[in-house]
Amino acid sequence: MDRNEKENENMIEAILFYTPRWLWKSWEGGKIHALMMDLDVGVCSEIEKKQKKKLMIDYLWENLRYHNWWAYKYYFCELLSLINVIGQMFLMNRFFDGAFLMFGFEVIAFINSDQEDRIDPMIQIFPRMTKCTFYKFGVSGDMEKHDAMCILPLNVVNEKIYIFLWFxxxxxxxxxxxxxxxxxxxxxxxxxxxxxxxxxYRLVRKDAIDLIVRRSKMGDWFLFYMLGENVDSVIFRDVLQELANKLARHNFHHIPGFKGEIQEA
Known part of the structure; x- marks a missing residue:
């Protein structure tokens, strides 16, 4: 593999690593940020807080059971990341002519072996000394060939980089x-x-969580989980409790022990 091919392969690897993130950013479309409405800090007036919570609850209520495809896209990006990492290792193995897949194991075996039996795999892949041929004009004006031993200090750095990459x-x-x-x-x-x-979310009543999961789909659960990680815990507790109450009222029941503070318009 010549230098241009190696540079092209490195560029392909960089693009492949970025692809899952780019896909999710495109598919997610800023949904979480839009639903947060600056409720991650919880520092706002009570009136503003109630309005924002009501907007979030209304969205969750009106779009309940419609987030599966959105969640599956995220899971697909995670699966793509796994395929990508494994594929990168095989690409790197091709880059090193079949010496990369076992590189880390060979380094570990080298470290644990006796001094007399050691064969450094790092030197085999990244030689630190090589034969160089120089051509220069001699005294007579003719081209002269000189052989010498050249030290490759950059390979000392390269071997450490690729050991780190392997692990x-x-x-x-x-x-x-x-x-x-x-x-x-x-x-x-x-x-x-x-x-x-x-x-x-230990602040949320268990029966409320049971009802929400029972009446929603996996994609809704994923959205709840993502929102809970980005919204103030007390505010998100109120959101889930009120959503559970709406679900209960829809079934002509009410969750005992909780009185929703957000009134519908």
Whole structure:
């Protein structure tokens, strides 16, 4: 692989790493930021706070059960990130003519081996010394060839960079894999969604969370979870409680022990 091919491959890798983020930013469309309405700090007048909470509740109520596709796009970006990391390792392996996939394991084995039996894999991939051939004009005016040994100090830096990249790719692949498994469990397990909301938002009544998850879909749960991470906890508690009350009133019931403070217009 010549230098131009390597530069092109590095550019492709950079673009591929950025693609999942770019896709999600395009698909998300600023929904979370728009729904936050500066309620992440909770420092505003009571009248303004009630108005903003009512707007958020109205949106959640009117668009309940319509967020699945939005959430699946996010999950797709996470799956794409996993495919991307694994694909990057194979691209890097091609870049190093098949020496990258096992590079980290070989370095670990080298560190743990005896001094007499050590074969440094880093030197094999990034040689620190090589033979150089120089051509120059001699005294007679003819071209003369000179062979010498050249030191490549930049390869000392390169080997450390790619050792770090190898371990970084492995860590990213493992974490992203477990994230994808976690998402699959969330998609197929309403009980897990209830449990996560209860653990994350302890200020919200358990029966309110049960009702919300039971009457909504997975995409709604994902939106609730994302909003809860970006909105003041007390404000978000009121939002979920009032949403649960609206769901209960829709079924001619009411959650005991809570009186909604936000009145409909």
């Amino acid at each position: 970084w790719f492995i860590i990213l692949a493992i974490l992203t894999f477990f994230t994808v498994i976690y998402r699959i469990i969330i998609i197929f397990s309403p009980r897990m969604r209830v449990y996560l909301l209860r653990m994350r």
